[in-house]
Amino acid sequence: MRIIIRKFDLVNIAKSVTGKSFSDIDNKNRLSKGKTKGIFGHVLEESLFNYDINSSSEPDFKDAQVELKVTPVKRNKNGSYSSKERLVLNIINFMSEHQYSFYDSSFWKKNKSLLLMFYLFEPEKSYEDYIILNSILYEYPIDDLPIIKNDYETIINRIKAGEAHLLSGKDTMYLEACPKGTSKTSVREQPFSNIKAMQRAYAFKSGYMTQIVRKYVMGKETNEKIIKDASILESQTFDDYVLSRIKNYIGDSVEALKEKFQVDSKAKNINAQLVSRILGVNNIAKSDEFLKANIKIKTIQQKESGTIKESMSFPAFEYTSIVNETWEESDLRDMFLTTKWLFVIFEKSHEKVHLSDAFFWTMPDEILESEVKSLWQDTVEKIKQGKIYHHTNSRGQRITHFLGSASTKVAHVRPHGLNKNDTYPLPVKEQTLGTYEYTKSCFWLNNSYIKEIILNRKKRA
């Protein structure tokens, strides 16, 4: 007789190992056979749930229609927790998937209910000793579903347009088509083009997974939402909705907006605060949608001449970390590959600053892999050689060897800290100064490049 396991039972079984390590659970000695991809899933399937390992288009637990996923959580330097990576789901069959609507898709059939088991990834520990943090039955929140459906449509529409080879994680918000294969040479045929496309799988982006971790594993309260009514997204995308809300205020002065929304602050991000109010939230950067989709807001001031007032800063890098990175797995490259920005332009005219434009932007791959890459390499090389300080100018400022905006087209390196005494340690001695620390620095997008982005956008429109 076959025993039918229900969702409720599965969650209880999963929760019974909270706080245990994989070696505690592994009674079939799978861990002793060495680490392989998916080993944690295999241990739990065999030793906790007692079923045979399979790879079928059906969910792992057929009767309950639940798919088991074991996924790592990491601890950040500031003590918070994030998902260590995206959650990869089933492979997309380009040849057939385009025939289905969302609820008939392979994505929905296999993943409509997920049993998520989170473990803590700890780099200093051996993998057998990783601990299960918690387990939950994940069924999509009603507010997330319209966005996930729109993401699905976006992926399908690219396949229908014969563009499966151009699919990119940047196309979508929560659900992405991520590369899945041993290399770029893992390609498959697509139905509406002769060009072979990289094999891809559905996946939840790491930003989406991080919010699940924070809410369901760490117990953090729900984020405020920009979309107050899920039906808004039945007729438009999230991006279009956000831009249409902002466009209602184009031409308004900062003074008028401060008055209208009763915002009074000397903070340098006052313009971002105003955009938050326009979208009906306290802090757009902390909104549910921006966090889950990894969208960041940047406000930009354009002078009457058209020049952009300031270059654009990003978080400071740590000298000791960046020298241990390769470009392929660098924080900088990862940031540009996984972040989308909402640029909001404020233009100065007639002595007043007005809201003038808003659009979403991602770093083009070809720029990332040329100009940005070479700047990163130049910077890392100089840190490795301890060749940072150049000379002190007549104002007592320390001029560096890092590439400035005068010698680059897209991005440059400049200080970014509280003051010049706000430093990070150096991996090697600074050759001229003899110190083991230097003022914090970060990568900046050149204001001239930002101007170019805005011009190109106007040309296209």
Place this chain on the structure above:
DNA sequence: GCATGATCATGC
């Protein structure tokens, strides 16, 4: 008026 080092106000 630009380029670049230095710094500020805020929030967590």
Place this chain on the structure above:
DNA sequence: GCATGATCATGC
């Protein structure tokens, strides 16, 4: 106490 987003200051 520090990260962050954004801006300030001034020699050239």
